[in-house]
Amino acid sequence: MASLVLLFILLLPTISLPVAHCNDNVGFQLKLTHVDAGTSYTKLELLSRAIARSKARVAALQSAAVSAPPVVDPITAARVLVTASSGEYIVDLAIGTPPLYYTAIMDTGSDLIWTQCAPCLLCADQPTPYFDAKKSATYRALPCRSSRCAALSSPSCFKKMCVYQYYYGDTASTAGVLANETFTFGAASSTKVRAANVSFGCGSLNAGDLANSSGMVGFGRGPLSLVSQLGPSRFSYCLTSYLSPTPSRLYFGVFANLNSTNTSSGSPVQSTPFVINPALPNMYFLSVNGISLGTKRLPIDPLVFAINDDGTGGVIIDSGTSITWLQQDAYEAVRRGLVSAIPLPATNDTDIGLDTCFQWPPPPNVTVTVPDFVFHFDGANMTLPPENYMLIASTTGYLCLAMAPTGVGTIIGNYQQQNLHLLYDIANSFLSFVPAPCDII
Numbered sequence: 001m002a003s004l005v006l007l008f009i010l011l012l013p014t015i016s017l018p019v020a021h022c023n024d025n026v027g028f029q030l031k032l033t034h035v036d037a038g039t040s041y042t043k044l045e046l047l048s049r050a051i052a053r054s055k056a057r058v059a060a061l062q063s064a065a066v067s068a069p070p071v072v073d074p075i076t077a078a079r080v081l082v083t084a085s086s087g088e089y090i091v092d093l094a095i096g097t098p099p100l101y102y103t104a105i106m107d108t109g110s111d112l113i114w115t116q117c118a119p120c121l122l123c124a125d126q127p128t129p130y131f132d133a134k135k136s137a138t139y140r141a142l143p144c145r146s147s148r149c150a151a152l153s154s155p156s157c158f159k160k161m162c163v164y165q166y167y168y169g170d171t172a173s174t175a176g177v178l179a180n181e182t183f184t185f186g187a188a189s190s191t192k193v194r195a196a197n198v199s200f201g202c203g204s205l206n207a208g209d210l211a212n213s214s215g216m217v218g219f220g221r222g223p224l225s226l227v228s229q230l231g232p233s234r235f236s237y238c239l240t241s242y243l244s245p246t247p248s249r250l251y252f253g254v255f256a257n258l259n260s261t262n263t264s265s266g267s268p269v270q271s272t273p274f275v276i277n278p279a280l281p282n283m284y285f286l287s288v289n290g291i292s293l294g295t296k297r298l299p300i301d302p303l304v305f306a307i308n309d310d311g312t313g314g315v316i317i318d319s320g321t322s323i324t325w326l327q328q329d330a331y332e333a334v335r336r337g338l339v340s341a342i343p344l345p346a347t348n349d350t351d352i353g354l355d356t357c358f359q360w361p362p363p364p365n366v367t368v369t370v371p372d373f374v375f376h377f378d379g380a381n382m383t384l385p386p387e388n389y390m391l392i393a394s395t396t397g398y399l400c401l402a403m404a405p406t407g408v409g410t411i412i413g414n415y416q417q418q419n420l421h422l423l424y425d426i427a428n429s430f431l432s433f434v435p436a437p438c439d440i441i
Helices: 002-009 043-067 074-079 226-230 328-341
Strands: 027-034 089-095 100-107 113-118 156-158 161-168 172-185 193-207 215-218 234-238 248-253 270-275 288-293 315-317 324-327 346-349 354-358 373-377 380-384 390-392 399-401 403-406 410-412 420-425 430-435
Touching: 043 403, 100 113, 113 172, 193 226, 226 248, 270 380, 288 328, 324 328, 328 354, 328 399, 328 403, 354 403, 380 430
Parallel strands: 100 215, 113 193, 315 410, 324 403
Antiparallel strands: 027 089, 027 248, 089 100, 089 172, 113 215, 156 161, 161 172, 172 193, 234 248, 234 420, 270 430, 288 373, 324 410, 346 354, 354 399, 373 380, 390 399, 420 430
């Protein structure tokens, strides 16, 4: 692979521009489109596909965590939980001058921004043309001495140009030149924002399924993510109901604010601090100390949510994982709690692979009240109504828990985040959230 990268580098411009400073006044709104939006899949097929993507993403985490040494190296960290083939939401962007519009996977689990570039030596299928650096007046390859090159997990250098190589789990990768370009955000001419000198990967060697997109935009906590580069370091999103045809929304920079969120529940905005995991500093870890079903606190040792000394474990909130994956002990406690609270026969739903299901609908003489699900964070409680953690899973009508067990850590997926407006404030290191009708805000 290294020799192919070097051949590709020879074809690219060698001039470099200084790294731009963050702009405290940058702000824009983007539409978030689910990867399966507009398809002819049935409800059952949509759920099955989402769970399969979620399993692939968690498998990458488990593989890296099990094999990780006591001190996780940067390459291992880059592989964890960022499988391009399991992205869930896509945004529209434009790159270059003149701008070339394309779609990219939004990923809160990684920080690199990249697209596939022409001439492409090894590229995945994508719906738009490959970006041609020679046709852009604002493309500049970055020198090896630049601070953005030093921010790569494993920077390389050839003929004074910065070369990157990223691995996303076991099924996707990208390699090429790190460069600066002008990016354009927003569709309407009156609200378009052009940001110069955004560092991105111009990939000539890429592998994996891009989920009908043309690259990836990292929204992680690392220095190369979009939110870290542009500033101010904050963004928010509001995900519509999982099977709703209405697109979700992403708010960036100065537009990311929960104070005016339209919420019929009258619930207050709550905030909880992010937790730094030195082994995986780019990801959004939270401090969870318990779970309740309704008013009943489940008997779960808080240590099952803790980050281990080797960097494994902990709780991550992630936009690219569909269902929530609970640490095994926590999952078993939730399962027992639901079996106790729901007076219906329990079963497994083999159609989509969920393990905690109940026959549905209930008999005419049986009244069933499904309790709320509550994550108890440090300083905040995230209350999920039944529709945010249970689903009607199959043609036979089983009511299933939209969560699964995992032996390594806990990941709060996007199914549990629907109709919550979530604000990621990286600069101040906290997550804020409030219930909201995401289809109308």
